[in-house]
Amino acid sequence: MKLIAYHDAFLRDTVNLNRSRLDQLGNRVSSIVSALEKDDEVGDILVRxxxxxxxxxxxxxxxxNNHEFDAxxxxxLKEQADWSERDYITAVRDAFKRSTTYKxxxxKKNRCVRIGYNNDCHVDVVPYIKLSDGRQVIVNWAEEKxxxxxxxxFTAWMKEHDELALKNLRKxxxxxxxxxxxxxxxxxPSVILTLLVAERVTSWDADQRYKDVPTALKNMLNDLDQWLDMYPLMPWLEDPSCPGTYFNHRWNEDQYKSFKKRVKKYAxxxxxxxxxxxxxxxxxxxQRVFGNGFKAPAVALSAAASESAPPTPVRLExxxxxxxxxxxxxNINxxxxxxxxxxxxMDGWRKKDLRRLRWLARNCQLDFRVTTDVQEPYDVYWKVRNVGVAEHRLRGEITADDGRRTKRENTLYPGRxxxxxxxxxxxxVRAMDRHGVPIE
Structure with missing residues (x-):
């Protein structure tokens, strides 16, 4: 049985971080940022x-189990022409060392400066720089790069997939x-878990496949298990928001194989x-999956209320x-x-990654490119769906790719x-992806 109400209670009472801790975390982050803003050296180059x-x-x-929750x-930080890569982490660490509160x-960690608290919490402060050549980067201390x-x-990508999953991906x-x-x-690592699970979420039949938490859990785990079966060794784990950046260095083959084995078992x-x-x-x-903390809610609901949550439709009219x-x-497979x-x-000459932009202006040229781990030969089909005020041109036809695996569009109408x-x-259909296009 789904035991929907049991899942809701388990999340609320056992899994989710309570509001007081979240509020405390927010206050701590505000204080940390304030300390950097007031620092005589880092304060002048801190942007946000x-x-x-x-x-x-x-x-x-x-x-x-002795784990910490963290933020x-x-x-x-503004780019400094005479600084090495390591200097950015050093500067942030030294700023905290000058603070009587944070000293x-x-x-120091490899990519961040960690502020650790005594009550099972830490905050990782990661220096982030927009370089003059347009790259956005963090620092790898060990490799000096x-x-x-x-x-x-990445946050926008994750939230897009959470919306497709009726906000059950996060749960x-x-x-x-x-x-x-x-x-x-x-x-x-949490970022790799997020990547692997979110990649399994698609728009196909989403209103049924993700209509409640246990159904979403079952389908996401089974889809992940099926995908992992294709890879005896750890595949390339590319950041979907930053082509050419991979997360493989944060995991290893033994950990991958163990994860793959356990996913099959728990699925x-x-x-x-x-x-x-x-x-x-x-x-x-x-309870074999989650332990004895998975139990009936303290306040019992009627069978109708607890076992039938009406799905939010994903498809537009x-x-x-x-x-x-x-x-x-x-066939969908x-x-x-x-x-x-x-x-x-942008402006007829500047190219920007669409995921780095919150909104697009009208009359911009967009170029889409699709990549996949499906072995050739295969065919590509595209669908462009307008919503909102473009009612007189609500596109949605599916067209075959011309062989270049790219598609060019222009922004004309406001809407998501x-x-x-x-x-x-x-x-x-062996794989599919959706990319949002928000136009002001």
């Missing part, structure tokens, strides 16, 4: 701070982080619990000429990954539009 990671993605959980923030709490990053873009990620920290049978356990028709037996099966890929004779990258031509790409091989 950007929440990152679990805190920004709303996937932070209560600590357990990641990027502090944007005893500071510790810059690494590409796109903090706003599933919290459950999987709890499973990781509770079982302690596998190790995976089978979740399937057993989900499909068990007897409520008592199902509860026991769910069908446009006059709109097409859906499954209606064109293709999403075994692989596709990524759409997009650039916007999107572009989808489908990778078709042997009559099956």
């Amino acid at each position: 701070h950007i929440p990152q990671g679990s805190w920004s993605h709303n996937t932070i959980i209560k600590p357990l 990641d923030i990027l502090v944007e 005893p709490l500071v510790r 810059f690494e590409g990053t796109n903090p706003d873009g 599933v990620l919290r459950l999987l982080k709890y499973l990781r920290d509770y079982k302690q049978t596998f190790t995976i 089978a356990w979740v399937n057993e619990a989900y499909y068990e028709p007897d409520k008592t037996t199902s509860l026991t099966a769910w 069908r446009a006059p000429n709109e097409q859906y890929i499954e209606e064109l004779g293709f 999403l075994t692989h990954v596709a990524h759409i990258d997009a650039t916007a031509l 539009h999107y572009v989808e790409a489908y990778i078709v091989k042997d009559g099956q």
Whole structure:
């Protein structure tokens, strides 16, 4: 059984970080940033701070088994022509060392300066620089080099997929982080877990596949298990918001193999619990996954209220000429990954990554490119869907790619539009991706 109310209570009472801790975390971050702003040296080059990671993605959980909860923030610093890569981390660490409040709490890490507190919490302060050549980077201290990053873009990408999953992606990620920290049978950095799970979320049949937490958990785990089966060794883990940047150096082969093994095991356990028709037996099966903290809510709900949450529809009302890929004779068998990258031509000459822009102006040229891990040969199909005030031109037709695996569009109408790409091989849609296009 789904036991929807049980999942909701488990998240609320056991998994989610409580509001008082979140408020305390916010206050601490404000104080940390204030200390940097007041510093005589760093204050002059500090531009802003950007929440990152679990805190920004709303996937932070209560600590357990001696784990800490944490917040990641990027502090944007102005580029200094005579500084080396390491100088940015050194400058931030030295600023905290000059503070009587933070001197005893500071510790340098490879990509950040950590402020550690005594009550199971720390804040990682990551220097972030926009270089004169247009790159956005953080520092790898050990290798004395810059690494590409796109903090706003990754958060936007994750939130796009959370919206597709009816905002259940963030809840599933919290459950999987709890499973990781509770079982302690596998190790995976949160950013890689977010990448691997969010990549499995697609717009196809989303209103059914993600209509409640246990259904979303079951489908995301099974889809992840199916995808991992294709890779005996760790595949390339590319940042979807920053092409050419990979997360592989944050994991290793043994950890990957252990994770792959455990995903298969826990997916089978979740399937057993989900499909068990007897409520008592199902509860026991769910407790095998999450422990005895998974239990009936303190306030019992009616069966109708607890087991039937009406799905929020994902699909817009069908446009006059709109097409859906499954209606064109293709079977949906999403075994692989596709990524759409997009650039916007600004002012007729400046190209910018679309995920780095919150909104687009009208009359910009957009270039979309799709990449995939599907083995050639395969075909690519595109769909452009306008929404909002473009009612007289609500596109949605599906067109075949011309062989270049790219598509060019122009921004004409305000609204939150999107572009989808489908990778078709042997009559099956093996991968698909969606890229939002917000136009002012």
